[in-house]
Amino acid sequence: MLPWIALTLFVLAALAFDLRAGAKAAPSTRSALVWSIVWTGIGVAFAAFFVWFDSSAAAGEYLAGFLIEKSLSLDNLFVFAVLFSFFAVPEALRQRVLVLGIAGAIVLRVIFIFAGAAALDAVHAVTYFLGALLLFTAYKIAKQGDDEVDPEKTLAMRVMRKALPLAKDYDGSKLFTRADGKRLATPLMAAFLMIAAFDVMFAIDSIPAIFAITRDTFVVFAANAFSLLGMVSLYFLLDGLLDRFRYLNYGLAAILAFVGAKLILVDVWHPSIVVSLAVVVVSLAVAAAASLIVERREQEREAERENGSDDRAPSGRPVEAS
Numbered sequence: 001m002l003p004w005i006a007l008t009l010f011v012l013a014a015l016a017f018d019l020r021a022g023a024k025a026a027p028s029t030r031s032a033l034v035w036s037i038v039w040t041g042i043g044v045a046f047a048a049f050f051v052w053f054d055s056s057a058a059a060g061e062y063l064a065g066f067l068i069e070k071s072l073s074l075d076n077l078f079v080f081a082v083l084f085s086f087f088a089v090p091e092a093l094r095q096r097v098l099v100l101g102i103a104g105a106i107v108l109r110v111i112f113i114f115a116g117a118a119a120l121d122a123v124h125a126v127t128y129f130l131g132a133l134l135l136f137t138a139y140k141i142a143k144q145g146d147d148e149v150d151p152e153k154t155l156a157m158r159v160m161r162k163a164l165p166l167a168k169d170y171d172g173s174k175l176f177t178r179a180d181g182k183r184l185a186t187p188l189m190a191a192f193l194m195i196a197a198f199d200v201m202f203a204i205d206s207i208p209a210i211f212a213i214t215r216d217t218f219v220v221f222a223a224n225a226f227s228l229l230g231m232v233s234l235y236f237l238l239d240g241l242l243d244r245f246r247y248l249n250y251g252l253a254a255i256l257a258f259v260g261a262k263l264i265l266v267d268v269w270h271p272s273i274v275v276s277l278a279v280v281v282v283s284l285a286v287a288a289a290a291s292l293i294v295e296r297r298e299q300e301r302e303a304e305r306e307n308g309s310d311d312r313a314p315s316g317r318p319v320e321a322s
Helices: 002-022 028-045 045-052 058-084 091-122 125-144 155-163 189-211 217-229 231-238 246-265 273-310
Strands: 178-181 180-184
Touching: 002 091, 002 217, 028 045, 028 058, 028 155, 028 217, 028 231, 045 058, 058 091, 058 217, 058 231, 058 246, 058 273, 091 125, 091 189, 091 217, 091 231, 125 189, 125 246, 189 217, 189 246, 217 231, 217 273, 246 273
Parallel strands: none
Antiparallel strands: 178 180
């Protein structure tokens, strides 16, 4: 019980720190880079806790789970960017929304963790169902390609518009405001609720993924908590750069397909933690490398076309030397 209490207090302190920092201004790129490295380092270093108090096997499970959750959280950033654009969230308020959304995500994932663990312990067939769910999710992620998320078409948005009267304009950092004597939710509240709704969907995908690595609920919670704590800094670091990683969805799909297959074949196939770590790292590395290579080739072709057009006269004939 003591490790749970200590980690929960640390998470609350970290969220309070991010929330207070966000009240001042959005972090600079340099600050976001530093804090992204710091949070990733803290997350990796927490494996030492398991080595010291548990075993090296638990530490390996934690690292594999942390990397899986960290990689899947990258997909969240695409959605956050779309939601911020859709609701026209001011730059100064984005960190506040992110912190509140991440706090909600951690609470939701704790619920999913205990519910999932209870279901897996009670009914073995749930393992196969979760594996099939991950394989289906992998297929959807691989197929989506460059399709953008349209918040207006989501069920959560339709339900929210019917249940919650929304104001047209922001009122500072307030979640609710008053107009014509009526209490209305601001667009900031709408953005927060939509992020929470998407967090539920992300949890449905990510929690089964880590259960393929370990059934230890504390390991699962720690991996999820540390993967989410660095998302605020990571968002501001990668904002504007996410479109460059066009093949990231294939890397994420490969990871989900691997863990889905592991769950379905749990009775006959038991890949080691090293293999799981290798699949995560290689999948992301190949997706990132392929994205950068294709982008570089497109830039080279574009430069060649521009140079070719510059070397021709307006008539289309080559310019002759005088």
